[in-house]
Amino acid sequence: MLYVRIINLRGKISYPLSMKTNSEKFKHILELTEALTQEFLSQNKGRNINYLKEKIKDFLTNPLWNNDRLHQLKRNIKELDVSDDEANTLWKAMEETFDLGYAHHLKSKSHIYEGKVRVYEKRLIEILVDAGKVKGQSAVFGSIIGYLLLHESLTQAQLKELTGFSKGAISQSLKLLSSSPAIKKEPIEGEREYVYALGVNMADIANNIGSYKSESNELAIKFFQGKIQELNENKDKNGYAILSKRVTEMINFFEYNVEVLEKIKESSFIKELK
Amino acid sequence: MTTIEEFDDDIIAIEKDIFKFLMSYSLFIGQKTTFTTIKIYFITRKSLTQEKLQELTGFSRGTISQELKKLISMALIEKTSVSNTGEITYLMKNPIIAYVHSFSNLMNDISKFAYKIDAIKDDIEKEKDLIEDLHGFDKIYQLVNVLANSIPFSLELVKTIQKELALYQDE
Numbered sequence: 001m002l003y004v005r006i007i008n009l010r011g012k013i014s015y016p017l018s019m020k021t022n023s024e025k026f027k028h029i030l031e032l033t034e035a036l037t038q039e040f041l042s043q044n045k046g047r048n049i050n051y052l053k054e055k056i057k058d059f060l061t062n063p064l065w066n067n068d069r070l071h072q073l074k075r076n077i078k079e080l081d082v083s084d085d086e087a088n089t090l091w092k093a094m095e096e097t098f099d100l101g102y103a104h105h106l107k108s109k110s111h112i113y114e115g116k117v118r119v120y121e122k123r124l125i126e127i128l129v130d131a132g133k134v135k136g137q138s139a140v141f142g143s144i145i146g147y148l149l150l151h152e153s154l155t156q157a158q159l160k161e162l163t164g165f166s167k168g169a170i171s172q173s174l175k176l177l178s179s180s181p182a183i184k185k186e187p188i189e190g191e192r193e194y195v196y197a198l199g200v201n202m203a204d205i206a207n208n209i210g211s212y213k214s215e216s217n218e219l220a221i222k223f224f225q226g227k228i229q230e231l232n233e234n235k236d237k238n239g240y241a242i243l244s245k246r247v248t249e250m251i252n253f254f255e256y257n258v259e260v261l262e263k264i265k266e267s268s269f270i271k272e273l274k
Numbered sequence: 275m276t277t278i279e280e281f282d283d284d285i286i287a288i289e290k291d292i293f294k295f296l297m298s299y300s301l302f303i304g305q306k307t308t309f310t311t312i313k314i315y316f317i318t319r320k321s322l323t324q325e326k327l328q329e330l331t332g333f334s335r336g337t338i339s340q341e342l343k344k345l346i347s348m349a350l351i352e353k354t355s356v357s358n359t360g361e362i363t364y365l366m367k368n369p370i371i372a373y374v375h376s377f378s379n380l381m382n383d384i385s386k387f388a389y390k391i392d393a394i395k396d397d398i399e400k401e402k403d404l405i406e407d408l409h410g411f412d413k414i415y416q417l418v419n420v421l422a423n424s425i426p427f428s429l430e431l432v433k434t435i436q437k438e439l440a441l442y443q444d445e
Contacts (some may be wrong), residue, residue, distance in 0.1 A: 113410025120398055120414050127390045134383045150413045216299075223295055230288050239281030242320055243289060246369050250317075253370045253442070260438045264431060 111151050111158045121150065140165050140173045145198070148183070153197035155188070217257045224251045278319075278326050278363070289318050302376060308333055312341045316351055316366035323361050350375055374439045381432050388425040395422050 033056075040052045059065050082090060113121050125146040132142030143163040148154060154162070159170050174196060177183040184197045224247050231244045281289060296302055296314045311331055315322060322330075327338050342364060345351045350372060354365045366372065395418050398405075405411055 110409065113414070114408035116401065116405045117408045117410040117414055120394065120418075121410065123394055124414060124418060127387065127394065130390075131383070131387050150410075150417055220295075220299070224292075227288055227292055231285070234282070234284045234288075237282040237285050239279060239285035239289070242279060243281070243285055243292075243318055246318055246320060247292070250369050253373065256438075256442055257435075260435060263438075264434055 111154055111162060124150075138173070140169045141177070144170065144173055144177065144196075148196065148198045153195045155193050155195050157193070159196070217254045217261070221251055221254045221258070224254070278321060278323055281319075292318055302372075306341075308337050309341050309344060312338065313345065313350065313372055316345070316364070317369040317372055321354065321363055321365045323363055325361065348375055370439075370443060374436070374443060377432060377436050377439065381429070381436065384425065384428050384432060388429070391418065391421050391425065394418055 036056070037049065037052065040047070041049070064070070077090070112118070125143055128146040128149070129139050129142035132145065133139070137145075140163070143165065144159060147159060147162050151158075151162075156167070156170055156174065159174075160167055163170065174183075174185075178185045178196075184199050185194050186197070187194055227247055228244060228251070231240060231247065234240055293314055296317065297310060302310050302313070308331075311333070312327060315327065315330055319326075319330075324335065324338050324342065327333070327342075328335060331338070333341075342351070345364075346353070351364045351366045353362050355363045357363075398415060398418060402415075406415075
C-alpha cells in the first residue's frame, strides 16, 4: 500500500539543496520518508513531527530492530488478529516472560547479590578478612579470597566493584595470588580480561584454618636439614655450636609434629567428620 | 654471668636464611614484626642482652625493652644473669617454646572466629524464610555452614596438638 502511494507522490518532492549531489541515490528513501510523514500527520492530527523523527531514527539506528525474530513477532501477532482485551492479556503474559527471563539471567550471571543477602555477604567477608589479618594477610588479600569463595570466579573489574578497593591494589594482590596454585587465572574468550577462581573449594579452605599441615612441617624439616649441612661445613666457626644445636632441636620438633599429625589422622574425631 | 657468643660471618649468613624462613612461617605470621624478629633471634641465639639485640635488629632500646617484657610475660624467655654493670642476659631455653606459644594464640584466634561465625549463622537462620529466595542466598548459606562445621574440627585439632606438645616439652 505504501509503495503505491509513493509512486503517486513521485515528482512532487523538492529536495533540500544539500542533498542535490546524492539526489539520485537517496531519491527513493526520501520519497518513502515523505510518504511516512504524510501518513503520520493525517493519522495523528496535531502531533509533533519530532515524535516520528525520534522513532524512525531509533528504528533505523538501534541494532535492536535488526533482529529478524522481532519482525516475525510483529507479523505473527498481526496474523493472530486479536481483540483489544486479548491484546492486553497477551501483553501481560509477554511482560511476565520478559521479567522471568531477566530474573533467571540475574541468578545465573550476576555477581551482585540481592537485598539483605548483600548485608550478610559483607559481614561474612569482614569475618574472613579479620581471620586473614591474624595470619598476616592484608585486607585486600582477605577480601579477594572471601569473594572468590562465594562467587567461584570473578574478573578484576567485578572484584573491584565488590571489594571497593582500587584497581591497583587488586591487581597487585592478584599478581601475588596468581603465582601460587591457590588461584587460577584464565582468559575470557574473545576479550582482553581474565577470570580468577580459587584452585581449592570451600571445604579445603575451611579445614585449613588450623594452618597446621603436614606439608608445612615436611617443608621445614627439609629446609633445616639443608641448613645443618651448610653448618657442618663451618664446624670451626664461632656460633656453629649454638646454631646447629638449635636447628637440630627444631628438626626433632617438626619430625615429632609429623608423627602427631599421623596420629590425629587416625583418631576418631577426624573419622567422624568424614 | 653468661657471655654472649659472637657469630662468624659464615654462620651469620646461614642464620639470615633461617631468619627469613621463620619470618614467613605460617605460625609466626600475624604478630608484630618487632616481636617476631626478637623471638626468632632468641630461637637462633639462645641467650641475648638488650645491647646485642639492638646491634642485631637495629630497633630502638624502647622497642626492645617493650618486646622483652612481653616475651617474659608470655614465659617465652627468662632472665638468667645480671652483670656487674647491670646488664641482664635473657634466655630462651629451647626453640620449641616459641612454637608452642604460637599454638595457644591459634586456639584464641579460632575461638574468636567461631564466635563470629556462630553469630552470623544464627542471624541467617532466623531470617531464612524471608531471604532464602534472594539471589546469592544459597552461596552465603553454604559458606557459613561449611565454616561453622569446620570449627569443631579445627579446635579439636589444635587441642590435640597442644596436648602432644606439652608431652614433648616435658620429655
